[in-house]
Amino acid sequence: MKTPAIAKLAWLALFSIAVLMAEGHFLAALAAVLIIAAFMLGAKPGKLLRMLLPALPFIVVISAFQWLFAGPAMAALTLVRITLLYVAGSVVTATTTETEFIDTVERLLRPVSTLTRTDIGRDIATMMMLAIAFLPIIKEEHDSIRLAQEARGVSYAGFRGLIKGEIAVIVPLIYGLSARTDRVATAMEARCYGIKK
Template sequence: MREPGLFSAHVVGDSWLHRAPFGAKLIGVIAVGLLPWWVHSAVPLAAVLAALLLIAVTAGVPLSRLLRSLRSLAPVLVVLGAFQWWAVGPAYAVRVVLGIATAFVAAGLLTATTPVTTMLDAVVRGARPASRWVDPEVVALTLAVVLRSVPWVAGAFAVVRESARARGLERDPRALVVPTVVQVVAYGRATGEALAARGLTDPAERA
């Protein structure tokens, strides 16, 4: 099943971005995500987006991967941009679309240059100070399930959409939503049963 570029496999490499600490990269992604609230023009956002694409080139991350992930986001950006254009105005709409696209590319660079195990280890370390209220291992397990589930769901929707298009039903919401929901529910049940079989959902069994 096809997976979207943002959450696809880690791109193996030894670039400066691959070697950069996960915490520093995460702070960078958060800063990029907050940028639309700090600036009131689309120009800085466009400059940051161009800089991120340049960073991808220097880090050996294929631009095709990032552009593919943006293409999968395009329908959402078009709808959101059109609504903001109508509700607020063209300048604000462009800023919103550029802000989302920039954050998406930044997150794509993070996942492309950081192994999942590194991210999970960082989550466990970060959650340890709160271990009295939350189990760090459960937090990491939850993140791992999310990282696996998001691309699976997106891939399921892509397959359903292609099937509907082949039957001339790509404009019928039922032909898209119903099969996707059925597959997602089945996947969720299978994932839950697999975790339960390994005793990963019961703290008493993991202790």
């Protein structure tokens, strides 16, 4: 049985509020709720762990600051809260496909679309999908342009080198991304994006 995306989003909202309000034993209870939810939604523990690992350093740094300014108890509380929120978010994203997610966003925005007599709900949903697909590409493009410039003797050593070097990256990056946007737009148009139903 597949849980509808909207139910998962609603659960995530309620769970997040509960985590932010709860303390002590209640948090332990919420952790139990999270484990049960992950099990019921069929999220794979391995995948959740892989999603959590890159975020761990940030969670630790934030908690360390809490320790400095608010003491160990607050730091521990922050650590547990952020981890719970992050894993809860991961459970929902790991078990929801983009199509389901986009459909839900579109449905939630349908009143706005009807009211304005446009396709705005669908457009926002499509843009969200594109943003998800594009973020890793921008990073990849940035890194390969930087390598190309290093190959021409640009040094990234020191603060001035970094600033000068990044300028040599940003120009091709902007051109590259705008050319790419054109090509993606052509591909989307060719697949009938923008046809009125």
